[in-house]
Amino acid sequence: GDAMVDHHRALRQGFPEVIFGESKSVGQIERIMAALAARGNNILVTRIDEAKALAVREAFPQARHHAEARCLTLEQKPVEPRGRGTVLVVSAGTSDLPVASEALVTLRMLGNAAEHLYDVGVAGIHRLLARREALFAARVVIVVAGMEGALPSVVGGLVNCPVIAVPTSVGYGASFGGIAALLGMLNSCAAGVTVVNIDNGFGAAVAASMINRE
Amino acid sequence: GDAMVDHHRALRQGFPEVIFGESKSVGQIERIMAALAARGNNILVTRIDEAKALAVREAFPQARHHAEARCLTLEQKPVEPRGRGTVLVVSAGTSDLPVASEALVTLRMLGNAAEHLYDVGVAGIHRLLARREALFAARVVIVVAGMEGALPSVVGGLVNCPVIAVPTSVGYGASFGGIAALLGMLNSCAAGVTVVNIDNGFGAAVAASMINRE
Amino acid sequence: GDAMVDHHRALRQGFPEVIFGESKSVGQIERIMAALAARGNNILVTRIDEAKALAVREAFPQARHHAEARCLTLEQKPVEPRGRGTVLVVSAGTSDLPVASEALVTLRMLGNAAEHLYDVGVAGIHRLLARREALFAARVVIVVAGMEGALPSVVGGLVNCPVIAVPTSVGYGASFGGIAALLGMLNSCAAGVTVVNIDNGFGAAVAASMINRE
Amino acid sequence: GDAMVDHHRALRQGFPEVIFGESKSVGQIERIMAALAARGNNILVTRIDEAKALAVREAFPQARHHAEARCLTLEQKPVEPRGRGTVLVVSAGTSDLPVASEALVTLRMLGNAAEHLYDVGVAGIHRLLARREALFAARVVIVVAGMEGALPSVVGGLVNCPVIAVPTSVGYGASFGGIAALLGMLNSCAAGVTVVNIDNGFGAAVAASMINRE
Amino acid sequence: GDAMVDHHRALRQGFPEVIFGESKSVGQIERIMAALAARGNNILVTRIDEAKALAVREAFPQARHHAEARCLTLEQKPVEPRGRGTVLVVSAGTSDLPVASEALVTLRMLGNAAEHLYDVGVAGIHRLLARREALFAARVVIVVAGMEGALPSVVGGLVNCPVIAVPTSVGYGASFGGIAALLGMLNSCAAGVTVVNIDNGFGAAVAASMINRE
Amino acid sequence: GDAMVDHHRALRQGFPEVIFGESKSVGQIERIMAALAARGNNILVTRIDEAKALAVREAFPQARHHAEARCLTLEQKPVEPRGRGTVLVVSAGTSDLPVASEALVTLRMLGNAAEHLYDVGVAGIHRLLARREALFAARVVIVVAGMEGALPSVVGGLVNCPVIAVPTSVGYGASFGGIAALLGMLNSCAAGVTVVNIDNGFGAAVAASMINRE
Amino acid sequence: GDAMVDHHRALRQGFPEVIFGESKSVGQIERIMAALAARGNNILVTRIDEAKALAVREAFPQARHHAEARCLTLEQKPVEPRGRGTVLVVSAGTSDLPVASEALVTLRMLGNAAEHLYDVGVAGIHRLLARREALFAARVVIVVAGMEGALPSVVGGLVNCPVIAVPTSVGYGASFGGIAALLGMLNSCAAGVTVVNIDNGFGAAVAASMINRE
Amino acid sequence: GDAMVDHHRALRQGFPEVIFGESKSVGQIERIMAALAARGNNILVTRIDEAKALAVREAFPQARHHAEARCLTLEQKPVEPRGRGTVLVVSAGTSDLPVASEALVTLRMLGNAAEHLYDVGVAGIHRLLARREALFAARVVIVVAGMEGALPSVVGGLVNCPVIAVPTSVGYGASFGGIAALLGMLNSCAAGVTVVNIDNGFGAAVAASMINRE
């Protein structure tokens, strides 16, 4: 039982417990959730597919399934608001939505005010520019993008706050499962842009949350 | 003598002869130029460094050295204007200038009206947007960019004409000598963008010239 | 609904609306098609597999399924002819046919006269040379090839017009899902060759269409 | 003149102007510095080698050369302190010092209180643990490391604040010029770690500075 | 029959016979086991999945299935203890357990005293330090880790004995199926660390066993 | 002395001795040559630059320097003709000449009748077709090509005999020091094509010589 | 119908017709076979899986299925012996057998005397040395090997005839689907070794057959 | 001073102090040596070139320069013999000698009996087999090899003791600076082989020394 809890991914005091669901069975997830729930904490399960989520919810009917984000959350006590401002998640195409949603669910479980600006891509720059106020109002921006990964550079050039770039594995051919986007982001010519692993919406949200805390 | 002619850079009737100077000695370049000049053609030497260019100009004083473009041109007869419109070369940083200049010199030797929009990068999008008319007036746009290679996507989203993207080897670390920019451009989500080899300003100009011809 | 329309891939006025079907469900495709059809436009769905196409056709019986091209088209008004000449699509092996067909369907939906030259490969050069007239008659040539990606160089050496090369993911072993072909095309020693992403017949057709327009 | 300004390293109002010295001649650097100095701003030149720095200091004797950081700074007015806390730069081996120093010089020019913890590597974990207080006192930590790039994970597991990881090109063989370290950092299993380009001490400092501002 | 025996993986006199089960059918595995069993030897089958293991056990009911290790063992005679000390297997996350288990089963079949230290990762360094005695007591340490592969460096810095590092294919995005971990381990800055192929728990155990023998 | 002999380039009885000059000093080359010459054998030194060759020729004035091939030969007895037919070396650009010449010198030292067809590239296919008889007359063809490496496929489609392809490191950008050409050749769709290492004209000649022997 | 015949892979007069079965349906294979059979030729279908082969044999009951080789052959007339000697196929592990078998079936359909030496690997060098006579008796040797791809070097050092190396995609982890073996073979330090694409037993056999012909 | 000590190459009590000379100036090396010498320890400097070594020897005339190994040693007290047996270093070509020598010098400074078997490569397997006794007598074998990296597999198949493989950056073309050899070694099919970084003779010697200790 205890061996299953991913201590290496434990966050800090006052945060929810997090379970990385990807390679775990329904039974394993349930056993870990039970152990963690007994301590009274809130719980966030990431990378859990539809089928597993439905099965786990039979044991924990009060858990909430965020289908697009592939997450499950169990709130045993209200999430305490923390953070000095808003974290804005910006995404381009429809296929980037799961990663953006993972970031949003994580941000909210960590007590942040979080907004989503979607359907804004570099090849239609006016849609992004039309949302300038939302950009300027943010304390941290998370930019989720696949394909050529150019969006964080444009956003970083507009805003004055930290930008966390999340490459996604969206694309085909020479996108190489997100490598093209990752390299684009690492080479960003805008100041203040840092990068996390491909598809790691969770990690971006944790970093943004630390930046945003009071 | 004949064995030295760069057939792989040979263009069509009425175009100048082209010599790829990179791995050739001053003596070799001079011998080829003499042979080609005897036929009365115009000549374009690309990838020729400062030292070689000065040496060659001693034999061909009427040749013109384009230092930034690393080119040498010999015009024995006036370049015949051809092309339905203007070819616009767009570049971002100062280190992209040699490649942009190679494209410009080539475009002009091929009879095109060519303009240059420089110092416009994705991280300062307003500088690009301020030049919208120049963009809209072009028949073809060549976009030269290193680092994250995002500029062609933004330009392609603004204009309605063909965009040829040239990745440059500018950058360090994970730019991998132009690979990051190349991948970014191949994954461009803007319609109408095609790509040439890293640093290949010459090739972009030849393709643009073919597109632009009447 | 609206969030699903891929604005970042929208073409220009007078062109059909395009839906990238790959990661969309039947329900999503139908909702987007309904929204777009209401505006009276023609519609092109790319990357839609057999099963999805059949399902969508139940809702839109007047839509046409192009099985080999993996496309679905809905023509609500006649496609307006545009373009100064013919766009020729050249392909080598039978496995390159889906990508070549995607290019052909797209070209025709964009109002171009388009022809197909198939079964011509570099290892049987006489079959290509026997079709010289078709090559010389084209305004733009799209060359689709996998394996070593050598065909665009040979074609580019024969014709005098722009050549757009499309690497395909055909092959095994060291073809690396199209990388070998992509690199071959980027290094083409023929003037006037530009390249698009692996398997991107759609993108090649849009670029060719822009080149071909009056 | 103006064309030479490195817009891609341009920061905001109230920050110093930044010149990326790497591919610029002494003459170019001097001309840009003169133009910027005329506006009364502070100036930071990065990636400038010993020889160039000495030459430039003849024209600007009041400039200060930071040899290890490969930077030159010109303070025309006192740097305004900004930032809520201390930014701690942690580095492992002696070969990581130039990148760590670039970060430190940049941090100070941007008004941050900055400290340096050096000579702490994962293979001698006690030296790091002995400095726990310094780590816990920081508002942001920048970790500079080459070779296997493991230090940010260990640091990230200890601290509760954002960690910015900078891979360095130090190493040989399978370090591949910093790729091994970069991949290690992107895969960090510690929460709150984000990554910048190989050797990009400047970029890390700018991001840290944005996080640290009041 | 004989052609099926994996001579290239044959160990020495007195050791068990080993069958690499991955690409073999149940029938093939049974035939080889029968041939080997006839010689009276102990047998170890690695890389055998659940379904195959169950099927094979019908023919060899006395065989033991190690589900997590994906191994099957047949002990026809007691395993002779050999080795001067203990081999310690250290692993980090739950997903590294199958590889660690493969190493443990192999070590024991080869006559070694073997222990397992699990759930210790670099991002929670105190859990590792709390187990210092186990580390110091070992004659050889095998460290199994995915993601950034940093654990062997930390362990190697603590212990004075040989460390064999096994990268695992655990992770996503830029972990590239274990390449990030592999590179991290090859670049380990701790003395005495050597590396085996990704997921090769078996190979690490054989090498450790040779080191440990009297 | 003996330790210096390049066993890895050692050929058989009756063949010349071969010295790989690349990383050897003039003194080392002279000492090895003296030892080998004493046995009365012919000697071939490959990968020897201009300066070293001149220096070595002072000690061995009867040695012949093949400048373009970067080889030195010492014929102490006449080369015995062997081989059933002609080996044809085909090369494309001027930069492939050193590798083609290394193959030619090696072929002749090994007793083969060898011819050279140069200045024939895929982008000017007529020049190749004009030399059809030479191609058809060969017993083995060695094709040397850089850039996209397409020439072996075209040649292999024309001839009926074995084709050995030698990729060269000629090119820039995405040619990646010969990788593009190497991949192109490995993926050749012409039957009967085999490949050697980048720039390995020597190895191709040895293999061709074995094929050609009576 | 005709468009389906892979002309680009047609061999010469007197050889069988070859169909590459991989991406073809049963219907396609049958239609091509019928067309080719009508011309009276022998037919070789490669890369055809169990299920397809069984289906095709219902239409062509006289066809022979070579299950391990994944081939189907139809002999309408006796295969004419050609070739001056024996072609020896050498393979190491059991997983290399399918590729070795593809080579053997192809060799025999092309009229060669072909032998197989299996179960000989570099880690058990005595098994190879025990078969020295078979090696010395061959006119050409094809070496099929995965993992580290070392076998061709050892064989090439023993024999005096051409060696064609076929890397296989066998292995896991850092074997990268055959890349490790491919690189090992390209870097072979034995003279006379040439290489074909990963898993390309067919191509090796065609090249060997050309070498072996009278 | 202290900051310069290469803690990452620090060994244990009773071992010499080690300085990694590569990126250090003569002055830095001298200052560190002086500090370490004051403690009475033996000192090993690795990766120090000819010029630096000569300069350092002026300050420390009693230091010994091992030119081929690129090492400098200072023995202030006799090296204490430790180790249960002999460590055998095996190398193939002349270009592998520097790495083999680095291993030998390190082994001896660490108190091991060390022997060298050179000029044995896989393409001349008899030379290796002729030295079988030396191989069988060893307690640990270090195999140094570039190019295809096949030697460790052959040696590992012969001996019964641990084999540490060191890939070298020797080679050209597709050897990719040692990657081909590294991959070959990681995929070794011989049991008991582990691998260190490219050119890391030092690291192999430290690991071998730990294995060999009593």
Ligand SMILES: Nc1ncnc2c1ncn2[C@@H]1O[C@H](COP(=O)(O)O)[C@@H](O)[C@H]1O
């Ligand atoms: N989607 C995700 N991507 C990366 N890391 C995650 C993700 N979700 C959870 N984690 C991390 O995984 C830890 C839990 O992992 P585990 O113990 O395997 O369930 C958390 O503490 C987080 O640090």
Ligand SMILES: Nc1ncnc2c1ncn2[C@@H]1O[C@H](COP(=O)(O)O)[C@@H](O)[C@H]1O
């Ligand atoms: N096969 C294709 N390959 C690449 N891009 C495509 C393809 N089909 C459509 N697109 C682009 O995708 C856009 C629609 O994408 P979406 O909005 O995701 O449906 C179009 O406007 C096109 O630019």
Ligand SMILES: Nc1ncnc2c1ncn2[C@@H]1O[C@H](COP(=O)(O)O)[C@@H](O)[C@H]1O
């Ligand atoms: N999991 C494993 N990973 C790597 N090598 C293995 C593994 N299991 C067995 N082996 C090796 O495979 C050999 C047996 O292989 P095979 O003859 O194919 O069954 C043994 O002698 C071992 O050297």
Ligand SMILES: Nc1ncnc2c1ncn2[C@@H]1O[C@H](COP(=O)(O)O)[C@@H](O)[C@H]1O
């Ligand atoms: N297994 C194989 N690997 C590579 N090429 C093959 C293979 N089998 C057949 N071919 C080639 O494929 C051609 C037939 O291909 P296709 O026309 O696609 O059936 C033959 O003429 C051969 O040159």
Ligand SMILES: [Mg+2]
């Ligand atoms: Mg910004």
Ligand SMILES: [Mg+2]
């Ligand atoms: Mg556009």
Ligand SMILES: [Mg+2]
């Ligand atoms: Mg052309």
Ligand SMILES: [Mg+2]
């Ligand atoms: Mg932390």
Ligand SMILES: [Mg+2]
């Ligand atoms: Mg240690």
Ligand SMILES: [Mg+2]
């Ligand atoms: Mg042929």
Ligand SMILES: [Mg+2]
């Ligand atoms: Mg041989």
Ligand SMILES: [Mg+2]
């Ligand atoms: Mg062994």
